[in-house]
Amino acid sequence: MEAEERERLQARVKWYDPRRAYGFCYVSIELDGVVKEVEAFFGREEAQAARDCGLSLSRGEDLLCDLLTERSSGRFLxxxxxxxxxxxxxxxxxxxxxxxxxxxxxxxxxxxxxxxxSSLDRFPAAADRFCELLDTAWNEHSAAGRAQLEAFVQQKCFKAVQVFARQTLMCPDLAFNRIASEKMSAWLGRLVAASWCWSPHQRQTLQEMSELAQLVCGGRKDSRVDEVDSGFHRRIHRVLHERTVRFVVVLEGVRNSANQQMILRTCEAVGIQEVWLVPPRSGAKYRATMVRSRHASRGAERFLTLRRFANVEEVAACCKAEARELWASYCPPRTEPTDAAEVAVPLVRGSVPSPLPRLALVLGTEGDGISPELLRKANLAVYLPMHGFMQSLNVAVACGMLLQRLFDLCPEARGDMPSQVQEHLAGMLRGLHLARDDVGDDDEGIPEGLI
Incomplete structure (x- = not known):
């Protein structure tokens, strides 16, 4: 191929298809005494070498290139x-x-x-430093190679974000720490909007975290914080007077974000105060659905006590320390009714103790249910009798039915929260900053989530 070559010309990427590994760029050259932009093709080898040198080949990216002109076709390379x-x-x-x-x-x-x-008190300064490190890597280390940049951002940095999500984002005291909560909402918003090379899945996960942070910390960015009045204070005491400490709910590895949010809303609505969270097993994927958290939970997280546990052993140890029984919700397999009857009992009067003991009710993952490890540690496995062709329920639906059945079997559980615990929670809720969208139209200004 006969070609004419021009060196070190300024160019910018028009588009690049990573699957086909080729693209086009606009190159500024002088033709007949006039500077013009021409369209030039680059192939797989040129693209790979460019990415190894730190170029992203994203639309509009500025770069330098050499230009070949095919004499036969006139095409630019x-x-x-x-x-x-x-x-x-x-x-x-x-x-x-x-x-x-x-x-x-x-x-x-x-x-x-x-x-x-991972620390609520140290988070604001750490968030600033985190962004400084990312900016430094992104702006000053492009020559290290695209692969190295992606490894730093998508592996090291995102691992730090995941640690933050497990420890700080779900901290029960977050909604009452104005400095940390405001910093967190702004920080997550910046992570979502920045040009750093997150993967599409990671960027979607960051968006989910940002929405959850805005919800837990008092609503959307453009909402105005309303002053909590005496009517709300009275409502706090009425709601806490109906709370129970006899039952807690344990979510073992629930991976669907919409199910998580609906379960939290259900627990808050029926009078459960504590929800214990156990992460999915290593390697399990978290499913961030397109259902917006605000529609699913209505901000119920702000009114619950969320506790995190690393594994089943920690849950069992906590139950022992608090004199609780560990009850597993178990769906018997239809193919083995005899074995299932030996493993689990129906949650009906006569099959379970009366009155019900202090217990932690475990809900398992979508599809797989309770893990074998937890089932072995459970004091009792219970199930809801099914009378139709369907032999299973969505985990969020099952949560509501199981909790209502527990209160029906043990009505004395309603309102058994000690007064000192009520006062402690009331003091925390009085400092909760409520967004306008949470306030009803009545004179008391009661959040819909508490009605």
Whole structure:
């Protein structure tokens, strides 16, 4: 192929298809004494070399390239794509130096920033430092290579965000810490909007976290915080007077975000105060649905006591310390009715103790149900008798039916929360900042979630 070559021309990416591994860019060249932009093609080898040098090849990205012109067809070919910030002579040196610098940033992230993100008091400063590290990596380390940048952002940095989500985002005291909650909403919003190379799934997960943070911390960004009046204070005491401490709900590895939010709303509505959360098993994928948390839960998280446990053993130990029985909700398999009857009992009067003991009711994952480990540790496995062709229920629906059955079997559980616990929770709820959308139209200004 006979071609004419021009070197070190300014260009910008028109588009790039990573699946087909080719794309086009606009290149500024001088033709007949006039500077024009021409469209040039680049193929798989040029694209891979560019990404190894730190280019993202995203639409509109500025770069330098050499230009070949095919004499036979007149088509332009872009070669030697590289960043405008570094010449070819220093690319190898910069890549090695910046890869080492990235490793230093990763070490700081893991040893200093990540533990601080897990602490509510240290979170604001840690969030600022986290963004500084990401900005430094993104703006100054492109020559380290696209693969190294993606590994830093999508693995190291997102791992830190996941640690934050498990520890700080679900902290029961978050809604009452104005500084941390306001910082958290702004920080998650920045993570979602930034150009850092999150994967599509990670960006969707960050959006879910951002919505949850806005919900827990008092509503949307554009809502105005209303002053909580004496009517709301009276309503707090009436609601807490109906709460129970005899029953707590344990969610073992529930992975669907919509189910989680509906379960929390159900627990709050029927009078459960504590919900214990056990994460999914290692390797299980969390399903962030498109159902908005605000529609599913109505902000119920703010009125509940959420406790997190690392595994089944911690749940069993806590039950023992609090003199609770561990009850597992179990759906007997239709194919083995005899074995199922030996494993579980129906949740009906005569099959369970009367009155009911202090207990923790476990709900399992969608599809798989209770884990074998928890089933072995359970004091009792119970199920709702089914009388139709369907032999299972959605976990959120089952939660509501099981809790109502527990209160029907043990009406004395209603309102058994000790007065000192009521006063403690009331003091926390008085400081809760409520968004306008949560306030009803009546004179008392009661949040709909408490009615």
């Amino acid at each position: 872009a070669t030697q794509l590289r960043s405008r910030s570094a010449g070819s002579e220093e690319t190898v040196y910069d890549s090695d130096r910046l890869q080492e610098s990235l490793r230093s940033l990763a070490d700081e992230l893991e040893t200093e920033v990540m533990p601080a993100l």
